Amino acid sequence: MRVISQILLLFAGSFVFSQKQIHIELKAPSFENDSLFLVFPTVSKSVTSLFAMNLKGNNKNVRSFANSKGAVISVQSQNTISGTFQCPMPMMMMAPSKDGQNGFQNSKVFFIENGILKIEVSDKDLTLVLPPDAIINKDYKRLKEYLHQADEKLKPFEKNNPEDVKNKEKLLQTYIKNNPESYPAFWEIVDDFSKYGFHKDYLSALPLFSKKLKTSSCFKDFEKILYIENSTNVGGNFPEIDFGTEGNITKATFSDHKLTLIDYWSTTCKPCIEGLPELVKLYGKYKDKGVNFISVADEKTQPRMELANKIFRKNNVSWKNYFDPAKEFSKKLNAAGYPLYILVDGNGKIVSREVDRQETLESVIEKHLN
Known part of the structure; x- marks a missing residue:
């Protein structure tokens, strides 16, 4: 679920001098003896590392969840959330939907600020009431x-x-x-x-x-x-990627071909797997016209690697598939979603980069071949 997997990153860490103090005093009478979640807004995986808040251990009725990637508040008449943060940042309150059947509902975005921030959740719709002197929230x-x-x-x-x-x-x-x-x-x-x-x-x-x-x-x-x-966007050079014992991708990888299509995928990505038959057709059409295909699977465990190989065998994939256990590919290309298609020319220059746009691949290949 995107709400859970992409929107938040709360983790414990060491205190450094640059951190600010946070002290939230929360009232939520409609949720008393129930739970609220303190979360970050929905974002792509590429920027979740920017969100960080350290909750202090003495927060009563507040605990981390999902391997310390979120905070759940057991709501009482008075609730205190304290800790440190690197800079003012956006957050939301989240709760199960009112009917209990449609996932979660979110409040509007608010900003945590240095010092005391008094917040009231005034109803079951997660309507927020913020103090009029909250400077950063007024700016927002x-x-x-x-x-x-x-x-x-x-x-x-x-x-x-x-x-x-x-x-x-x-x-x-x-x-x-x-x-x-x-x-x-x-x-x-x-x-x-x-x-x-x-x-x-x-x-x-x-x-x-x-x-x-x-x-x-x-x-x-x-x-x-x-x-x-x-x-690493269009016009940039494709970086060298070291996959360890698997091999590597260097500028020489592209020199023997007019174009090389890099397919970044995962065994957890349904569109990636469903799109393989069409990729195989494209490869059959263009492999003799100077177009090479390379896949990079975002997998590091042996069971997942075996599953990836099984999926490729089932679809008769004959091009090279690398595994990226050290996250070299995702780090050097800031790859945050699947399937990611990167088209590279014979000089190693990126000529196209698209996420989840397989339907345009043939026209893009034709354009750059011509």
Whole structure:
């Protein structure tokens, strides 16, 4: 479930001087003697590492769940959540749906801030009441009102009109110029990257923030993610990947072929497996025209590797499949979803990069062959 697997990352860690103190005083009378979850917004796997909050061990009625990747609150009349965080960041309250049959429902996004933050969940719909003096939350409300019309044209985790994305980023850059210390504006870029994919406008926006904001670990870590994404996007060079005893991918891998299609997949990815027969057909059509195929499976355990090989044998796959136990591929290419198709020319330059867009592969191959 995306809500559980992608939206949050809460983990315990060592205290460092740059961390801020968090102290949430929560009231949720409609959920008394029930449970609420403290979670991060829905994001792609590529940015979950940015979200981190250390809960202190003396939080009464608050405990971690899902291998410390979330926090569950056993709601009492008064609830205190304390800990540390690297920088102000967005969060949500989550609870089972009211009918108990349709998964989970989420509150609107709010920001944790330094110091005491008093929050009330006023009803079973998870309506939040925040204090009027919560500066960062006021900034977030103002930002979302400013971006409302641009947001209305965009659909999360879908293919959007590039001009609509560009229009939003222009508005966002104007906001940052006027509000260079706005953490909500920074996290809006993170959110856009997660939901709409990489755009060079994100890199243009980062220098507009204040020196103070740029010193935060959140900013520095995201900047690294964008630089990796930029260098391995269309026009960039495919990096060398070492798969250990499995072998490697180097620039020489591509030199004997006009094009090479890299297929990044997993045995847990249903579209990856269902799409294999079509990939086999494409390979049969283009292998004698100078197009090579390589698959990289995001698997590290022996049972999963054996399953991957079984799936390939069943579909008569004859091209090379590598395993990536050390996560070399995902780290160097910031690969966050499956299936990921990367088309590389004979010089090792990336000419196409698409997630879950198999239906366009043939036209893309034809375009670059011609």
